[in-house]
Every structure is written in C-alpha cells, then in structure tokens.
Amino acid sequence: MDRKILEQQFERILAVQGPALTRLAATYTNTLSDRDDLLQEIAFAIWQALPKFRGECSERTFAFRIAHNRGITYLSRIRAQATDPIEEIDVHDPTPGPESNLSQRQRADKLKEAVRRLPIAYRQVIMLTLEGLGYKEISEVLGISESNVGVRLTRARQLLQDGLEGRK
Amino acid sequence: MTTDIELQDWREQWQSETSIPADLRKSVERQSRLMRIGLLGDVAVTLVIGGGSIAWAMRRGNAEFAPVALAAWVFLAAAWMFVLIANRGLWSPPAMESSAFVDLSIRRCRSTLATLWFAVALFFAEIAFGLGWAYTHSVKGHIPLMRWLLFGSLRVDIVWIATAVFLGALIWYRRKKQMELARLLNLREQMTGAN
Numbered sequence: 088m089d090r091k092i093l094e095q096q097f098e099r100i101l102a103v104q105g106p107a108l109t110r111l112a113a114t115y116t117n118t119l120s121d122r123d124d125l126l127q128e129i130a131f132a133i134w135q136a137l138p139k140f141r142g143e144c145s146e147r148t149f150a151f152r153i154a155h156n157r158g159i160t161y162l163s164r165i166r167a168q169a170t171d172p173i174e175e176i177d178v179h180d181p182t183p184g185p186e187s188n189l190s191q192r193q194r195a196d197k198l199k200e201a202v203r204r205l206p207i208a209y210r211q212v213i214m215l216t217l218e219g220l221g222y223k224e225i226s227e228v229l230g231i232s233e234s235n236v237g238v239r240l241t242r243a244r245q246l247l248q249d250g251l252e253g254r255k
Numbered sequence: 256m257t258t259d260i261e262l263q264d265w266r267e268q269w270q271s272e273t274s275i276p277a278d279l280r281k282s283v284e285r286q287s288r289l290m291r292i293g294l295l296g297d298v299a300v301t302l303v304i305g306g307g308s309i310a311w312a313m314r315r316g317n318a319e320f321a322p323v324a325l326a327a328w329v330f331l332a333a334a335w336m337f338v339l340i341a342n343r344g345l346w347s348p349p350a351m352e353s354s355a356f357v358d359l360s361i362r363r364c365r366s367t368l369a370t371l372w373f374a375v376a377l378f379f380a381e382i383a384f385g386l387g388w389a390y391t392h393s394v395k396g397h398i399p400l401m402r403w404l405l406f407g408s409l410r411v412d413i414v415w416i417a418t419a420v421f422l423g424a425l426i427w428y429r430r431k432k433q434m435e436l437a438r439l440l441n442l443r444e445q446m447t448g449a450n
Contacts, residue, residue, distance in 0.1 A: 097283075101275075101280065105275040105279070106272070106273040106274070106275055107270075108275075109272070109274065109275045123276050126275070126276060127276075127279065127283070127286065130279050130282070130283045131282075131287070134283050152351065152352060152356075155356075156353060159356060159357055162442060163360065163435045163438045164435060164438075191271060192271075194268050195268040195269070195271045198268045199269070199272075207442060207446060208445055208446045211353065217265055217269040218270070219270075227352070228352065230351075231354060244262070247265075
C-alpha cells in the first residue's frame with residue numbers, strides 16, 4: 088500500500104481513537120509517564136500493523152485489539168500489577184459528602200481509578216463498554232463469546248459499584 | 256439510579272478526558288527509525304564477523320587460517336537457523352484477539368527460554384573452538400594446556416571475563432523471562448477464569 092495512504096490512515100486513527108487509546112493505556116499503567124510510554128508503543132504497533140490491515144474488522148476494533156495486546160505485554164513485563172493509585176492524580180475526595188458535591192473531574196478520576204483496580208478480565212470489558220462498544224465488537228476485540236461479554240460486564244459493574252462506594 | 260442511567264453517567268465521566276500526548280506522531284517516527292537500525296544491526300554483525308574472518312584469513316594467506324573463517328560462518332549460520340526455527344509458527348497478525356494473543360505470548364516466552372540453552376551451547380562451542388585453535392597454532396609445545404588456559408595471557412583472561420559476563424547476563428535474562436512467563440500464565444488464568 089502507498090505510504091502516503093498509510094500515513095493518512097494512521098493520522099485518522101490517531102485523531103479519532105487517540106483519546107480512547109490514551110484512556111485505555113491509563114487502565115494498564117500506574118503513572119502518567121508509563122501511560123505515555125505505553126501509548127507510544129500502541130501507536131507504533133498500529134503503524135507497523137497498518138500495511139497488513141485489510142478491513143476484516145472496523146478500524147476501532149483493529150486499534151483496540153492492538154492496544155489491549157500491547158497492554159498485556161506491558162503487564163507481563165512489569166513487576167507489580169496495576170493496583171497502586173496513579174501517582175500524579177489525587178483521587179481522594181478531600182471533603183467526602185454527597186455525590187452532587189463532587190466535581191466532575193474528581194468523579195471522573197475516581198471512576199478511572201476504580202476501573203484500573205478491577206481484575207483484568209473485568210477491566211477490559213468495562214473499559215470497552217465505557218468507550219461505547221457493543222457486545223459484538225467487544226467479543227471481537229477480546230476473543231470471547233458475546234454471552235461471556237454479558238456475564239463479565241454484569242460482574243464488572245457490580246465490582247465497579249463496590250469500588251466507587253468504597254465497599255471493596 | 257437505574258443501571259442504564261448509571262452506565263450512561265459513567266460513560267460521560269469516562270470520556271470526559273480527551274487529551275493525548277502532543278508528540279505521539281514524532282515518537283512513532285523515532286521508534287520506526289530505531290527498529291530499522293536494529294534490524295540492520297543484526298545483518299551488520301553477521302557481515303562484520305563473517306566478512307572480517309574471511310578478510311583476516313585471506314590477509315594471512317595461510318591455509319591454516321581458513322578453518323577460522325569457515326567456523327565463523329558455521330556458527331553464524333547455526334545461530335540464524337536456530338532463531339528462525341525457534342520462531343516458526345510464532346509470527347502472527349498483530350491485531351489478533353486478546354485471548355489468542357496471550358496464548359501466543361506464552362508460546363513466544365517458552366520458545367525464548369528454550370533458545371537460551373542453545374545460546375549457551377553455541378557460546379561454549381565457539382570458545383572451545385577458538386581457544387583450541389589458538390593453542391594449537393601458537394603455543395602448543397611451549398606451555399602446558401592447563402597453565403595456558405588459566406594463566407596463559409591477557410587475551411585468554413579476557414575470554415574468561417567475557418564468559419563470566421555473558422553467563423551473568425544470560426542468568427539475568429532467563430530470570431526475567433521466567434517471571435514474564437509466570438505473569439502471562441497468571442493473566443491467562445485471570446482472563447479465562449472470569450467466564
């Protein structure tokens with residue numbers, strides 16, 4: 088394939104999926120610098136894989152598959168699993184109170200942290216759901232059946248609720 | 256809060272962060288260049304060692320140096336062959352499904368661990384050949400073999416230091432790969448056990 092076309096396709100994927108890929112990278116890492124390193128690896132892997140991409144799936148599925156695979160490789164290389172709080176982001180609410188008192192940013196950070204603490208199988212499913220993927224697309228990304236996606240999502244939501252309410 | 260409203264609320268919170276690092280495109284270009292250099296490096300090492308040994312043997316103009324050049328190519332060919340055989344069936348579409356990718360990563364890790372034994376065997380074969388050839392063609396008859404091997408010269412001492420460094424690095428790398436394999440097996444268990 089012509090390099091110019093590949094570059095355009097790559098730019099488009101980064102522009103459209105970039106924020107989602109950044110959020111995905113954050114679910115696999117403990118610090119912002121690690122997140123950026125992983126994101127670079129993901130972007131590089133997408134660039135390398137593009138010449139072989141024949142449109143068997145959507146660009147989003149293609150990008151998310153590569154991103155999760157790079158995330159798994161990252162987890163296999165690091166010593167500790169991603170269970171420590173992200174160092175650069177303060178996820179603790181200094182004035183605990185009703186949900187309405189929390190700022191949007193704090194709630195988003197708290198959600199992100201709760202997602203990051205989920206076991207990998209549930210983390211992947213809930214993360215893809217939060218990105219707006221349906222059962223079919225999630226099953227295509229992860230290689231599990233749609234019914235499994237449903238089972239995992241139900242459990243993931245329970246765990247996420249527990250995490251957000253501080254029950255676990 | 257009903258579940259769908261809750262999910263929608265989570266989605267909005269989740270997607271509220273939309274930043275991406277500014278120099279992502281440049282870093283990909285940088286990595287592409289580094290990878291090309293790395294690939295060229297492997298070929299360059301082969302050509303430098305293989306070509307260098309032939310040039311050295313030809314410059315000496317003596318038939319007894321020919322086996323060194325030949326051995327250099329035999330060792331290089333053995334290394335390349337083994338790498339290709341060890342990686343057979345482990346090349347894959349990079350955008351494969353996550354579950355299949357974990358299985359493939361485990362197979363790759365096991366293959367790498369198996370390759371390490373070959374690396375040790377090849378290294379000692381090279382050392383044995385090199386020292387054997389050097390002893391036969393330079394000092395045989397003047398110094399007993401064991402004395403030459405232990406206190407022969409600075410060159411022989413460097414060979415032993417290099418051997419120690421090589422084995423140390425190999426042990427470190429093996430441990431690293433074993434830990435990686437253990438984590439991958441654990442990840443697979445977590446991913447398949449959640450159904």
